[in-house]
Amino acid sequence: xxNKNAYIAIAIVCVILTAAITVQIRTMKEENSAVSIIGANSxxxxxxxxxxxxxxxxEKDLDKSxxxxxxxxxxxxxxxxxxxxxxxxxxxxxxxxxxxxVTGDGIILTVSDSNAxxxxxxxxxxxxxxxxxxxxxxxxxxxxxxxxxxxxxxIVSTTCITCAGNVIQINGNKVGSPFVIKAIGNQESLxxxxxxPGGYTYMLKARAVQVEAKKxxxxxxxKYTGALxxxxxxxxK
Amino acid sequence: xMGIAIVVGCILGVLIGFITPTIPYTVSQYLAIGIVAAxxxxxxxIASNIKKNFDMKVFISGFFVNAILAILLxxxxxxxxxxxxxxxxxxxxxxxxxxxxxxxxxxxxxxxxKKNKNKQIKKEETDN
Numbered sequence: 163x164x165n166k167n168a169y170i171a172i173a174i175v176c177v178i179l180t181a182a183i184t185v186q187i188r189t190m191k192e193e194n195s196a197v198s199i200i201g202a203n204s205x206x207x208x209x210x211x212x213x214x215x216x217x218x219x220x221e222k223d224l225d226k227s228x229x230x231x232x233x234x235x236x237x238x239x240x241x242x243x244x245x246x247x248x249x250x251x252x253x254x255x256x257x258x259x260x261x262x263x264v265t266g267d268g269i270i271l272t273v274s275d276s277n278a279x280x281x282x283x284x285x286x287x288x289x290x291x292x293x294x295x296x297x298x299x300x301x302x303x304x305x306x307x308x309x310x311x312x313x314x315x316x317i318v319s320t321t322c323i324t325c326a327g328n329v330i331q332i333n334g335n336k337v338g339s340p341f342v343i344k345a346i347g348n349q350e351s352l353x354x355x356x357x358x359p360g361g362y363t364y365m366l367k368a369r370a371v372q373v374e375a376k377k378x379x380x381x382x383x384x385k386y387t388g389a390l391x392x393x394x395x396x397x398x399k
Numbered sequence: 400x401m402g403i404a405i406v407v408g409c410i411l412g413v414l415i416g417f418i419t420p421t422i423p424y425t426v427s428q429y430l431a432i433g434i435v436a437a438x439x440x441x442x443x444x445i446a447s448n449i450k451k452n453f454d455m456k457v458f459i460s461g462f463f464v465n466a467i468l469a470i471l472l473x474x475x476x477x478x479x480x481x482x483x484x485x486x487x488x489x490x491x492x493x494x495x496x497x498x499x500x501x502x503x504x505x506x507x508x509x510x511x512x513k514k515n516k517n518k519q520i521k522k523e524e525t526d527n
Contacts, residue, residue, distance in 0.1 A: 168453045169404040172444045175462055176408025177415065179437040182430055184416025189427045 221387060260318040260386045264309050266346035267379040269353050271298065271363075274340030276370040287369045290339055292325040294371070295332075297362045298343060299323070305355035307345040309383045313337040316386040333388055340372075349377045401445065429470045432484050436466035439491040439498075446498035449505045465491075 239249040256262050273295075276288035299317060302310055310317040315332040322333075329336040345352055356363055356375045363373045422430060440462040447453045469487040476483030 165400075165448075165453075167455055168444070168448050168458075169400060171455055171458055172401070172441060172448070173404040173408035175437060175441055175444065175458075176405050177412040179434065179441060180409045180412025181416040181419065182412075182434045182437065184413050185419055185422060186427060186430050186434060188416070189421040189424065189430075192421055 224389060259390060260309065260316045261390070263385050264346065264383050265380055266308070267349055268307070268344065268346035268381045269349060269356065270376045270378045270381060271343040271345070271356060272340055272372075272374045273298070273343065273366065274372045276372060278370040288371065290341060290371055292323050292330050294366060295330060295341060295343075296323050298356070301355050301362055302343070302345045302347070302352060305347065305351045307347040307352060309346045311344050311383045312341055314384050316384060318386045318390070320390060333386070344381050344383050346381055346383060353377055401448065429473055432469045432473050432487060433466045435488055435491045436469045437462065439495050440465065442495045442498040442502070446501040449502060
């Protein structure tokens with residue numbers, strides 16, 4: 163009797179076992195195509211994270227070495243009068259290049275994707291594109307802006323603004339809506355240039371994109387965090 | 400008798416497995432570890448039956464508790480990003496081989512006994 167019970171129990175476990183194995187095999191067969199895609203995706207994600215970490219580390223290293231350089235410069239400047247002059251010159255040029263944090267009066271322009279219902283046929287009209295940012299930067303520079311940044315990405319001589327799918331790349335870094343454009347310069351002329359009738363913000367507003375311009379004093383604009391390197395150019399004689 | 404029970408169970412299981420719907424992919428890895436636990440239980444059950452110390456309570460509770468612990472370990476491993484389920488698989492498969500060894504020795508013993516008997520019978524025949 164005891165033996166019979168044992169056989170029944172083993173048979174029941176066998177039923178569960180084989181049922182589970184069959185279900186598992188069928189699931190794996192069904193999901194096989196999807197699985198490979200998921201695997202590839204996770205690999206890509208991993209490598210992306212790795213590279214991001216590397217780039218962050220490199221940025222930190224750059225920051226450190228820049229600080230060291232600054233220290234060395236100051237140390238050498240204290241010994242020499244001539245060097246101090248050079249130091250000031252260096253600072254001025256760095257500021258011109260956009261390699262220093264700067265403050266000043268100017269305007270802050272906030273541009274974000276429309277949240278209107280998509281009544282228009284072209285959904286693309288409701289979004290802020292790279293060309294929109296380029297045109298706004300152009301307007302600001304034309305009005306005499308001395309320093310411009312978008313979401314803390316400083317606009318320098320090598321800056322490029324490109325479309326990267328659902329985000330925009332500035333200086334190789336991804337930024338997304340809302341875009342906060344800070345510009346330092348003559349407040350009146352900057353504000354006038356941005357809000358003038360028929361200007362670019364007029365066109366943006368016609369597309370239901372949200373644009374808001376504000377005159378602000380003591381705007382902080384951070385420095386360009388990348389490296390400005392030149393491999394191919396030489397000073398012509 | 401044992402063989403019949405296992406074969407009938409397997410056939411029934413395959414039939415049930417074809418009827419039930421497939422499960423989502425994320426759950427399938429838990430099911431896989433459960434299968435390994437169940438396989439271990441079956442081997443353990445057969446081995447203990449041979450050794451004549453089969454206990455229904457031990458068998459059933461071992462089946463469920465082992466499977467649940469293995470699934471929990473898998474879940475924990477996924478949260479900690481450590482493949483802990485490998486430890487469960489190693490233990491289960493190791494025990495499976497142990498039990499298989501017991502079963503193998505038992506049936507080999509029966510075989511050799513039969514052979515010896517045959518030889519004895521033949522010897523007796525030739526002696527006569």
